[in-house]
Amino acid sequence: MGRNRVAIVGAGMTKFVRRAQETAKELAWKAASKALESCELTLDDIDAVVVDTAPDAFDGIHMNAEYLSDGAGGWGKPVIRGYVGGGTGVFAAIQGWYHVASGLFDTVLVVCEEKMSSCQPHPQGAFLTIFDHTTERPLKPNLLWIFALEMNAYMSRYGLSKKDIALVAVKNKRNAADHPAALLGDPDITVEDILNTEVLAWPVQRGDVSPISDGAVALVMCAEHVARRVTDKPVWVEGVGWSLDTAYWTNRDLSYPTYVEEAARMAYKMAGITEPRKQIHIAEPYDPFDYKELHHLEGLLLFDKGKAPEATALGITQRDGDLPVCPSGGLLGVGNPIAAAGLMKVAEIFWQLRGEAGARQVPGQPKRGVAQAWGDLMQVGTVIVLGI
Amino acid sequence: MSLMYRIQHPRDALVWEGEIPLFSRYTMGIAGERFFREIMENGRLMGTRCPECDLIYVPPRLYCEQCFAHLDEWVEVPSTGQVHTYTIVHADLDGNPLEEPRILAFIHIDGTDGGLVHYLGEVDPDQVCIGMCVEAVFKDKAERKGGILDIAYFRPVG
Ligand SMILES: [Zn+2]
Numbered sequence: 098m099g100r101n102r103v104a105i106v107g108a109g110m111t112k113f114v115r116r117a118q119e120t121a122k123e124l125a126w127k128a129a130s131k132a133l134e135s136c137e138l139t140l141d142d143i144d145a146v147v148v149d150t151a152p153d154a155f156d157g158i159h160m161n162a163e164y165l166s167d168g169a170g171g172w173g174k175p176v177i178r179g180y181v182g183g184g185t186g187v188f189a190a191i192q193g194w195y196h197v198a199s200g201l202f203d204t205v206l207v208v209c210e211e212k213m214s215s216c217q218p219h220p221q222g223a224f225l226t227i228f229d230h231t232t233e234r235p236l237k238p239n240l241l242w243i244f245a246l247e248m249n250a251y252m253s254r255y256g257l258s259k260k261d262i263a264l265v266a267v268k269n270k271r272n273a274a275d276h277p278a279a280l281l282g283d284p285d286i287t288v289e290d291i292l293n294t295e296v297l298a299w300p301v302q303r304g305d306v307s308p309i310s311d312g313a314v315a316l317v318m319c320a321e322h323v324a325r326r327v328t329d330k331p332v333w334v335e336g337v338g339w340s341l342d343t344a345y346w347t348n349r350d351l352s353y354p355t356y357v358e359e360a361a362r363m364a365y366k367m368a369g370i371t372e373p374r375k376q377i378h379i380a381e382p383y384d385p386f387d388y389k390e391l392h393h394l395e396g397l398l399l400f401d402k403g404k405a406p407e408a409t410a411l412g413i414t415q416r417d418g419d420l421p422v423c424p425s426g427g428l429l430g431v432g433n434p435i436a437a438a439g440l441m442k443v444a445e446i447f448w449q450l451r452g453e454a455g456a457r458q459v460p461g462q463p464k465r466g467v468a469q470a471w472g473d474l475m476q477v478g479t480v481i482v483l484g485i
Numbered sequence: 486m487s488l489m490y491r492i493q494h495p496r497d498a499l500v501w502e503g504e505i506p507l508f509s510r511y512t513m514g515i516a517g518e519r520f521f522r523e524i525m526e527n528g529r530l531m532g533t534r535c536p537e538c539d540l541i542y543v544p545p546r547l548y549c550e551q552c553f554a555h556l557d558e559w560v561e562v563p564s565t566g567q568v569h570t571y572t573i574v575h576a577d578l579d580g581n582p583l584e585e586p587r588i589l590a591f592i593h594i595d596g597t598d599g600g601l602v603h604y605l606g607e608v609d610p611d612q613v614c615i616g617m618c619v620e621a622v623f624k625d626k627a628e629r630k631g632g633i634l635d636i637a638y639f640r641p642v643g
Contacts, residue, residue, distance in 0.1 A: 119547075120514030126548040133553065140553045157509025167550035215509045222507045231501050 100198040104324035104331035105190075105483065107136030107317035108444040112278045113432030116214040117311035121156050122168030125210040128313035128437075129170050132206065136317050136327050143317075144202040146171040149179050149189040149209045151435035151472070154223035157215045169208035169315070183385065183472025184339070185209065186314070186439015187479040190468075191337045193318040194481070198334075203320045210313040211434035220309050227474055243346060243475055245298035248388045250351040252300060255403030259300060263291040264409050265387035266304055266429050272416060273426020275456035278441075280310055280432035291387075307385045310432035314440040316447070330451045335465070335484045336370070338363025342476035349476065357396025357469060357478035364467070364480040365398075373398045377482070378463035379449055380420060381442035383470040384427040393469055394422065396478065421459040424449060439470035443481055450485045513631075516547040519559070524636065525629040530621065532597050534558040543599035564621035565642060566592040566600060573610045586610055592619055592639055606638035618642045 109131025111117075111124055119127065125148070133139060148162040148169040158164050162178035169176075177196075181188045186209050193207035213220045224240040251257065267290075273282035291304035324331040340359035342349050349355070361373070370376045382393035391405035399420060400408050408414055414422035425431055425445035428438045446466035448454040465484040471477065513521055516533060523531045532541045533556040535549035543562055548555055571590035576582055588605040590613070605613060606622065619639040629635040 116512075118512050118515060118518065120512060120517065123514050123516070123547050126553070130548070130553055130555075140551075154505070154507055157507075157511060168548065170553060172550040215511055217508045217510050222505065226503065226505050230503055231499075234503050235501055 101200050102321040103194050103197040103318055103334045104321065105316050105318050105334065105443075105447050106324050106328045106331055107132045107138065108315065108447050109133075109135055110278055110314040110437070110441060110444060111312050113280045113310045113312035113434055113437070115280065115308070115310065117212060121150075121158065121161060121165040121210055121212050124212060124311065124313040125165045125168035125208050125315075128210070128315040129168065129206060129208050132315035132317050133170075138204070138317060138327065140170050142204050143170055143174065143206045145175040145177070145196055145205050147177055147179065147189055147192045147196065147205060147207045149185045149192070149436045150211055151180065151182060151185050152223045155211055155213045155216045155220055155435070165210055169210070170206050175202075181339070181473050181477050181479060183383065183435055184439065184470045184477040184479040185436040185472060186441065187443060187468055187470035187481055188339060189436065189440055190316060190318070190334075190443045190481050191339065191479060193316060194334045194337055197318055197320050203323050205318045206315060207318060207440070208313065208315040209436035209440040211437050212311045213309040213434060214311050241298040241301055244386050245301045247351040248300050248305075248386065251388055251392060254352040255406070257406050259292060260288055261406040261410065262388045262391065263288045263304065264406070265384065265390045266291045268409065268415060269384060269387075269390070269423050269427040269429040271430075272424055272457065273430020276426045276431050278312070279426050279430055281308055282426055282430050301386065305387045307428035307433035307438075310434040310438075312432060312434040312437045314437045314444055316440065316444060330485070332447045332450050332483050332485055334481060336364035336366070336368030336482040338365075338367070338480045340478050341473060344474050344476065346475060353402060354392050354396035354471065354478060356476055357393055357471065357480070358398060360478035360480040361397045361467075361469070364482050368482040368484070370482065374420075377465055377467050378420070378461070379424065379446065379459055379466040380422045381425060381427070381445050381466070381468040382422065383439065383442070384423055384429050385433055387429060389471065390423060390427065393471065397467060397469060397480070416457070416459050421463075424454065424457050424459050426457075435472075439479070442468040442470065443483070446483045450483060514547065516545045516556075520545050521631045521635070524623070525631045528623045528626065530562050530564050530594065531559050532562045532594075532599065534560050541597040541599070543594045543597040543601070562597050563595040566594040566619060566639070568605070568613065568615055568617040568619060569593045569600065570615060571605065571613055573613075588613055590619070590639065601633075603633070603636060604638040605640065607640040612641075
């Protein structure tokens, strides 16, 4: 298939905060204008805009992406919105990729925004109707149920303890202490701190969960001939993949994310990756919960099933380990404004591969990284492989 | 066609009644905060100007949507304008007739590139016309709460 090569040449983000005074549009503009400044382009250079946000109910604005499109640079341009729930942030970069890879556009601005603080009494309410209206909703489920059942299935399948999993939260919150945009960075947090937080729905405790947040992230993606002109450090999109499992969560293997494996296989094939453990140097798997990082590392084929916790305990996934995982601090540390959080992961791989991650920079000059998100009805995997 | 086609009463099919129990708390934003504070505290309208595009935005914006510049040049704008278009509302959301028809207009604010949607008052529906000159009627300062309803309505001038 004739596809054009696509590079990421710029990235920008707002701070992730508990409550932003900025409107959705203003958040989007801050991230988008930073991304443009980072590669010295202006809105005139942009051919098309991808604006993604997760459920409209968070911002409380129906057709939210269309509403904030002027803040995302969409005035008078071809604009598209994508939405695959929590998987949206990485999917936005995939959309940016196919806008350019198709040859339709040379330069695309990709913007993700989320303002969860608007949503009252709690953003979880927005998720209540993802449950089946006749078989599940009469039981008054809340979203944590899915995660608690999934985490428990994962723990019991492989005989894991809460401490094995809490190590992820500790790592990511410590990593986030080096991120200037982070909401929950803490260089001194310990496993005991995580294990002592309140129980929400066993085995999920407060410390296992990423914080709801407001924020925006943007990328500039372009065709090779533009990238060569704009920068001497393009980061190439080498592979993309996405896949959906059954919409019935009662029919999934809750201890293993098959949909992530399918998405990863699609992306790896495109990238020519045959041995991901050797060929991928850095990973940003989606970590809204600490166990999900482990789950997703296994789905990404970077560790054997049930073995990601052991690797975490051995320090392999630390910033200076053999496979740095979530060097950004992830959603657990930087924050989780849903769509923006996913795109933050893509931006982190971009900064790391360019050697521009500052205090977060992993050693050893990584050449290839993978970012992944998860969402929809907790059954979509979205994956992107970047390389230099 | 499903069985529903033949059901005479909605209760003849099994149903579960649910809702999405949410409400929203919207900040006015960086530009909106100042716009509404000026109305509340000083009873005046402000806009932001893009010198590059020579545009004055009302309501004011933090950035220019056309050139993406940060806008920090605040200008006081008149509280007068012209009716760009209007409608006369006769029914409520449920389709029930209103006791008094309400006039809703898009008012282009004089000397700016923007405008506001608001009610018209102190005028009969059959007197309203496109191009009519109107002015904002601010509520008494004590009644202003910070919001678009701090303007009671627009009324004809002259
Ligand atoms: Zn301008």
